[in-house]
């Protein structure tokens with residue numbers, strides 16, 4: 025992005041031209057890929073012309089003023105419909121911007137459009153979208169991952185230079201891995217969630233997707249910081265870009281948890297990750313085998329919490345104030361019919377599960393138990409991060425699967441096997457492309473670190489990224 | 499002899515007098531244009547997040563302190579999930595598991611004895627919106643509209659232990675609680691506007707038994723009178739059921755004010771499962787050190803303290819002191835008059851009589867004008883039975899009490915010579931009666947007094963008239 029910023033600065037390209045390029049690319053590629061639910065080309069061009077005028081006056085809002093962005097469609101954009109890939113909100117136009125949208129607008133980024141996702145971010149393939157599946161730009165028969173599949177595919181296909189996603193159990197990192205882009209799930213509470221349609225508030229975070237580590241860091245620097253409207257983000261800190269220096273990994277203690285390399289891990293993925301670990305070692309990092317024994321319980325714990333919170337968060341979609349309404353003689357019937365008509369099968373399934381685990385009779389057995397296990401997971405992760413500075417794992421056990429391949433919801437839930445841990449413990453986690461499998465599908469490697477130590481993740485990922493590039497150039 | 503003990507517990511919802519709502523900046527003013535005081539947060543729009551209003555926490559702590567509660571340094575918010583059109587998020591943010599205040603009590607006089615009712619808990623929660631039905635009720639309406647102005651107004655819920663023994667006591671407790679809340683200024687407690695609402699639980703048990711009976715929850719108690727009447731009705735209804743040897747059904751019943759009876763709403767079997775769980779959008783509520791102490795220092799004198807001070811310092815009777823505590827505007831006048839040196843009982847005498855009626859109609863007089871009135875009574879410029887006339891004039895003119903009396907010529911006739919002459923005239927005009935009186939018909943004395951008073955248009959000083967008359971009649 026530095027190159028683009030320099031071109032804009034030197035007036036070798038205008039923001040309008042830049043946005044036009046991306047819109048053309050969207051026009052060409054998106055009919056196949058379906059990364060976007062809504063393309064806001066006209067608005068983006070108007071914003072680009074504003075950016076050009078600002079530059080001409082020497083009043084650029086930031087070095088990135090005029091570089092466009094794509095926004096996941098569960099993030100509120102004032103005046104631009106925000107569907108959450110649900111029929112329920114197909115016509116819903118927010119009256120306010122999410123905090124992260126305000127932030128990117130303040131930096132002058134035109135919004136190209138709203139990207140596809142699994143309905144209300146519930147899923148790992150973007151197949152559960154009321155607006156059709158997003159296809160993987162590397163293989164159109166395969167999924168882009170999810171739930172931020174649209175954002176990852178848009179960046180991978182060159183339809184957007186970068187994008188915003190949300191991550192509750194892996195929803196930024198898994199599609200980033202599948203599509204071969206960089207994705208960061210920040211520390212819980214580092215980025216304001218205000219205006220992001222909640223899936224599970226105790227796990228949700230907004231983060232960047234980009235083609236390279238530096239761009240992801242630049243976008244993250246626009247997002248991070250406290251926001252008084254999100255009580256959870258009040259302890260947050262802003263983020264400034266780190267020194268990009270391969271030497272920064274020298275002496276880093278890198279933990280490799282054995283639980284993430286057991287059965288179920290695709291050997292090609294394992295090989296690629298091991299190769300990257302080798303690079304880190306060559307750069308001076310000290311690899312240590314560690315244990316994260318609680319990861320075994322992460323998926324069950326995650327599902328219990330996510331369904332419980334989601335069942336409550338999605339209850340507001342009752343047809344009274346906005347969204348889909350099916351008229352009926354009394355309000356209870358109206359609620360039921362509106363929700364039945366507005367929600368897809370996975371959303372209904374999770375609402376049912378969540379309602380069950382919160383019911384008075386089951387609460388102790390499920391929700392309370394999940395909270396206790398979550399506390400154990402947090403202790404386990406904290407303990408590990410006392411021994412090491414970083415934890416490195418594969419992002420996903422496998423590369424992108426075929427559209428329609430995972431028919432059983434349980435199979436789909438296992439997609440978050442390596443990613444849910446970071447959400448449950450609130451630590452930051454980044455997925456970096458690390459080679460391809462024999463089919464040419466991207467593989468992702470995951471870096472996890474201590475709370476608010478995103479800088480270290482970026483530096484380590486950057487180092488690996490640079491050695492890979494050198495390898496490719498050679 | 500009654501056969502049963504009555505056991506009553508109350509749940510009181512109190513709207514706090516904060517300027518803005520519990521989780522957003524919207525105004526809490528009553529009576530605005532429908533849906534004019536709303537924002538994405540209190541409308542529960544997707545993505546909006548709650549942000550806690552510190553002032554509401556302060557007021558809840560203040561109420562907790564005034565009710566002798568333990569204030570918890572750490573409390574937590576929870577979600578109470580249920581569907582209703584007036585509930586924007588389909589959950590209410592409340593404090594189910596770890597409330598802000600617990601284990602308090604309120605002391606008050608019930609009859610002649612001091613009663614103490616335990617407060618189990620006080621917690622913060624948000625108010626719902628308001629349904630406006632096109633017909634008379636939800637059942638016979640073609641449609642209903644929702645006004646969300648009220649949604650998100652901060653409430654405290656005060657829950658008592660089942661300590662209350664009679665419908666009358668319940669009413670008095672609620673009145674005293676309301677007075678206390680008014681004193682500390684956290685709520686305007688207007689039952690008619692819904693800023694004070696009360697639900698009641700009532701059960702009966704055989705006299706002396708320790709086993710609690712099956713309780714019934716009473717709703718829709720929109721006034722103090724309704725509370726007492728509904729409980730009285732329910733006490734009798736349950737007594738009759740138990741007399742028949744039947745069991746009371748555990749249920750919620752609503753008070754039908756018009757028909758004067760309670761009607762079943764829903765039984766325990768269809769009670770909702772609210773699926774409570776910790777509110778993930780808000781961190782734990784942790785009170786900063788010293789805050790509770792700061793709030794404590796802002797609590798004014800409370801009703802019971804004031805009552806004993808009035809009795810002690812001004813020598814007022816319980817009855818008088820209670821009047822001034824219950825009507826602090828009158829209490830303040832009494833205090834001002836006392837500060838000017840007037841005896842409490844004199845001030846009470848003046849303020850609690852004809853003055854109270856006039857002041858409620860026309861507003862208060864200044865303490866200075868009232869003191870002027872007390873002064874001319876003291877001086878004997880008027881007799882006490884003329885007080886009402888002077889008061890009436892005080893409300894209608896700007897003149898002082900003394901000026902009024904002089905202008906109207908109402909002053910007492912205290913000139914002994916003049917009165918002596920008058921009395922002579924009266925006695926000479928009734929020679930026959932004077933003789934009968936002297937012969938022992940003493941009840942005629944009043945007639946002579948009356949004649950003298952009439953001749954002076956009531957202005958004669960009764961004491962002087964008495965002295966002179968008795969001397970003249972030789973008794």
Ligand SMILES: [Zn+2]
Pocket residue numbers: 519522523524535536537538539540541650
């Ligand atoms: Zn509001």
